[in-house]
Amino acid sequence: MQLFEQKENFRKALITWYLTEKRDLPWRRTNNPYYIWVSEVMLQQTRVDTVIPYYERFIEKFPTLADLAEAKEEDVLKMWEGLGYYSRGRNLQAGVKEVVAEYDGQIPGNRKDISRLKGVGPYTAGAVLSIAFGVPEHAVDGNVMRVLSRLLLIEEDIAIPRTRKIFEDVVMELIDEEDPSSFNQGLMELGATICTPNPRCLLCPVRDFCIAFHEGKQGELPVKSKKVRMKTIPQVSFAIRNPDGKWLMRQRPTTGLLANMWEFPMVESTGDASAEELFRAAYGLEISNIKPLLDFTHIFSHLTWNMKSYLSTTVKEAPEGFKFLSNDEVEALPKAIPVVKIWEEIKKTFEINTKG
DNA sequence: CAAGCGTGGTA
């Protein structure tokens, strides 16, 4: 069957399948545009199973858009701890603040305005517009590109940004004006459960429309170029305790990797300098009683840290930019996974019980 | 546009 000549039949097959087979997910039990927005940001490059508990905790902590707008950034990042891509959390709060300041707390219902909000790109704009407001707008993510590349045998490289416009145009041609939410979510649900990288075509509700299936090319699509060479950086981290039993920590810079997250002092390990020498050179602080704590490798999306962590003590004051913090304070701060791992090891070593 | 930006799951 020709897809474009059978638009109505295609829409009906897709939407009927979606309404029957869709998974029961927390954000599918609401039309609250703020909740939809939160879920869409969390779902960026992140699995559904990972997001669910974060979503539940987040909307419990910040039940309304106003609650999030008024929150401390540190509390927002704490709720994001372990979810990754932490600028998403900071940008979400920034966007929410813009809605309060410029739109009287009402999320804009058109693409032009909603797209101006921090952290809202072309996909998230279309998702919120179609799902929460019922506006017939495209919401093209990786799922949609995979599904449509197969249905229509589109062989453009989906790794190239400008390719997305091809799929946006296709969606605007096909979209169901009566139920754009189910249409867009149907395409995504299909990509997530049936039209996966290794597709299960025999279960597909729209395989009769699929050119790739017809020609047996579903395994060759979508076309996606890839170029990633990963750097490995050796890091040395120091958990330094003062006589009050407090730990030396700092907040990372406001831009770049793990922006604004907290960490134990850390330096790139170059050459064969000892841990103590590295730390004195970096911060000019004398430390003693150095003992190995925990070694591990942490893999980011674009680089790898080979971590060696040490325990030590000092009697000096904190250097510029650092703070000595109690166990409960360390527990409460937002920390990325490598820092959490070191902190967990410290808590085990010293049998620390925190209020958190 | 290309590169930077997290984490955990899976083949």
Place this chain on the structure above:
DNA sequence: TTACCAAGCTT
């Protein structure tokens, strides 16, 4: 073990 992801956005 390596590679590739999973509902992308910013600079």
